[in-house]
Amino acid sequence: MKAIRILSRNIRDSFKSVFRNFSLSLASISCITITLIVVAISMVLSLNVNRFTELVEKDVTIVAFLDLETNDVEINDISQKLKGLNNVESVKFKSKQSISEDMMASSETFKNIMSEWSEAESPIQDTFQVKVKDIKLIGKTADEIKAIEKVDVVKYGEGMVEELVSIFDIVRRASFIAVVALIVVTAFLIINTIKITIFSRKREIEIMRLVGASNLNIKIPFIIEGLILGVLGSIIPIIATCYGYTAIYDKLGGKLFSDLIKMIKPAPFIYFISLVLLIIGMIVGMFGSLRAVKKYLKI
Amino acid sequence: MDLIALQNVRKQYKTGVVAIHDLSLNIEKGDFVFVIGSTGCGKSTLIKMLYREEKPTKGKIIVGGIDVAKLRNSKVYKLRRKIGVVFQDYKLLNKSTAYENVAFALEVLGLPKDEIHDKVIKALELVGLKNKAKQYPLNLSGGEQQRVAIARAIVNGPKLLICDEPTGNLDENTSLEIMSVLEEINKLGTTIIMVTHDTTIVKKYKKRTILLDSGRILKDYKKGTYGNESNKNTK
Structure with missing residues (x-):
C-alpha cells in the first residue's frame, strides 16, 4: 500500500x-x-x-541451357553437380519436350511453327532451373554453373537483380x-x-x-x-x-x-x-x- | 542516556581547510543545547555532520544509534527520518500552503492521507498556526514561516531537532516566540541542538551551551552557567 x-x-x-x-x-x-x-x-x-x-529472391531463377547433344547420363551428372554447389537451394530439370509442349500450348503461332520441326531440327534445349539461397551471390553461382561441362548458356537477369x-x-x-x-x-x-x-x-x-x-x-x-x-x-x-x-x-x-x-x-x-x-x-x-x-x- | 556521541571527530574539506579538529562531545536524550561561536568556527559543519550532509574525515559520530560516519549515501534517509532540521531561511515551498508544506514531509514517506492530516494539524497546532494552514508562505510573516518550517521538521516525531540559526532573520520578539515553541517541543521529549549568534537568547534560556572556536570546543557550559562570569563550573 x-x-x-x-x-x-x-x-x-x-x-x-x-x-x-x-x-x-x-x-x-x-x-x-x-x-x-x-x-x-x-x-x-x-x-x-x-x-x-x-x-x-523467391522469383529469381538461374536457367542453365544444356548443349543440344547432351545425353541422359550427362544430364544426371550435371544435376548432381548443380546440387553440390554451395549456394544452390533447389534444382529442377525441364526437358526440351516439356518446354516445346508448354510453348505450343501457350500460342497457336508457336504450335504451327514448332509442329513442323523434327527432333533433330529443334533448337530447343534441355534446361535446369536453379534457385539460390543468397541472392547476393547469384553472379558467382551463375559462373560456377557456366563452368560445368555441357552447360551452354546461363541466364538469370544479370545486372538487374x-x-x-x-x-x-x-x-x-x-x-x-x-x-x-x-x-x-x-x-x-x-x-x-x-x-x-x-x-x-x-x-x-x-x-x-x-x-x-x-x-x-x-x-x-x-x-x-x-x-x-x-x-x-x-x-x-x-x-x-x-x-x-x-x-x-x-x-x-x-x-x-x-x-x-x-x-x-x-x-x-x-x-x-x-x-x-x-x-x-x-x-x-x-x-x-x-x-x-x-x-x-x-x- | 546519550542520543549523540562524537569521538575525536575531524573534518577537513577538499580545499584543505580544517573545520573541526579532534572534537569529542556527548549530548543526552531530551537535552536542549546551544552551539555558539564566531563565524567560521565550525558550528555549521558540526551540525551538518550530525544529519550527514557532511561526512567526517576522521572519528566516530553516533546519532540515535546510527553510526553516521559509516552510513552509505543510499541509507542516509534512515537517519534523516529520525531528525528534523530547521534553517535560517526556512526552506519552504512558496507555491504550497502551510498545510501542504508540512504534509510534504509525510507524503514523501508514503503515509496514508488521514494519518497525514491528523499529524499535520497537530504539528501546526503545536506551533500555533492551525488557523493559517491554508496560507501561502509569502503571505506569512518571517516568524510564522519559521514556525511552519518547525512544524514540518517535527511532524514525523523526530528524536532530534537541529536548528541552524532559526532566529537569525527575526526580530527580538519574534525570536522569543520561536524559542517558546522550541521549548514546548523540547518539553515533549525531543532533543534540540540550536546553533545561534544571539547571545541574548542564550543568556535568557540558560541551557547547556557549547562555545566553539576554530573547530574546537573552547568551553562547554553546563545548564544555566553561560553568562555567569564568576561561575567556572564547566562540563
Whole structure:
C-alpha cells in the first residue's frame, strides 16, 4: 500500500512537472515526435523493402541451357553437380519436350511453327532451373554453373537483380543511420529537459532529502517524467502511421510501381509499428532522464 | 542516556581547510543545547555532520544509534527520518500552503492521507498556526514561516531537532516566540541542538551551551552557567 501511495504521488508529480515546464516539455515531445515519424517511415520502408527482396529472391531463377547433344547420363551428372554447389537451394530439370509442349500450348503461332520441326531440327534445349539461397551471390553461382561441362548458356537477369538488391540495401542502411542519429539527438534533448526540471525543483529535492525520502523515491519522478515525454511524443507518429499507411495502401491498391511489388497489408502491420514506436519513445525518454538523473542529481 | 556521541571527530574539506579538529562531545536524550561561536568556527559543519550532509574525515559520530560516519549515501534517509532540521531561511515551498508544506514531509514517506492530516494539524497546532494552514508562505510573516518550517521538521516525531540559526532573520520578539515553541517541543521529549549568534537568547534560556572556536570546543557550559562570569563550573 505504501509503495502504491508513493508511486501514485510520483506519477502525479511527474505529470505536474511536465506541465509546469511546458515549453521545455513541448520541445522534447516535438523532437520525439519528429524522430518517431522518421523511425516510422524508415520502418515502413525497410520492412516493405525486405518483403520485396524476399519476393524477388523467391522469383529469381538461374536457367542453365544444356548443349543440344547432351545425353541422359550427362544430364544426371550435371544435376548432381548443380546440387553440390554451395549456394544452390533447389534444382529442377525441364526437358526440351516439356518446354516445346508448354510453348505450343501457350500460342497457336508457336504450335504451327514448332509442329513442323523434327527432333533433330529443334533448337530447343534441355534446361535446369536453379534457385539460390543468397541472392547476393547469384553472379558467382551463375559462373560456377557456366563452368560445368555441357552447360551452354546461363541466364538469370544479370545486372538487374544485383542493382535491385544493392538499391534495397542502400535504402535499409540509410534509414537505419537516420533513425540512430535522430534517436541520439532526441535522447540529448530529453537529458536537457530533465536537467532543467532537476534545477527548477532543487529546493523540493533538498527538502525531500531532509525529511528522509529515499534516493529512489527522489529519482523516480524524473524517470517517470522522461517516460511520459516519450509516450506523449509517440502519439502523433502512431496516429500518422495507422491512418497514413492505410490511406497509402488503399490509394495504391497495395502495389508499388508494378504488380510485382506488393505492399504489406495494413493490419496487423500498423499495430506492430505502433507498438515499436511506443516502446522506442518510452525507452528513449527513460534513458534520457536516467542519464540526466545520474549526471545532475547528486544525492 | 546519550542520543549523540562524537569521538575525536575531524573534518577537513577538499580545499584543505580544517573545520573541526579532534572534537569529542556527548549530548543526552531530551537535552536542549546551544552551539555558539564566531563565524567560521565550525558550528555549521558540526551540525551538518550530525544529519550527514557532511561526512567526517576522521572519528566516530553516533546519532540515535546510527553510526553516521559509516552510513552509505543510499541509507542516509534512515537517519534523516529520525531528525528534523530547521534553517535560517526556512526552506519552504512558496507555491504550497502551510498545510501542504508540512504534509510534504509525510507524503514523501508514503503515509496514508488521514494519518497525514491528523499529524499535520497537530504539528501546526503545536506551533500555533492551525488557523493559517491554508496560507501561502509569502503571505506569512518571517516568524510564522519559521514556525511552519518547525512544524514540518517535527511532524514525523523526530528524536532530534537541529536548528541552524532559526532566529537569525527575526526580530527580538519574534525570536522569543520561536524559542517558546522550541521549548514546548523540547518539553515533549525531543532533543534540540540550536546553533545561534544571539547571545541574548542564550543568556535568557540558560541551557547547556557549547562555545566553539576554530573547530574546537573552547568551553562547554553546563545548564544555566553561560553568562555567569564568576561561575567556572564547566562540563
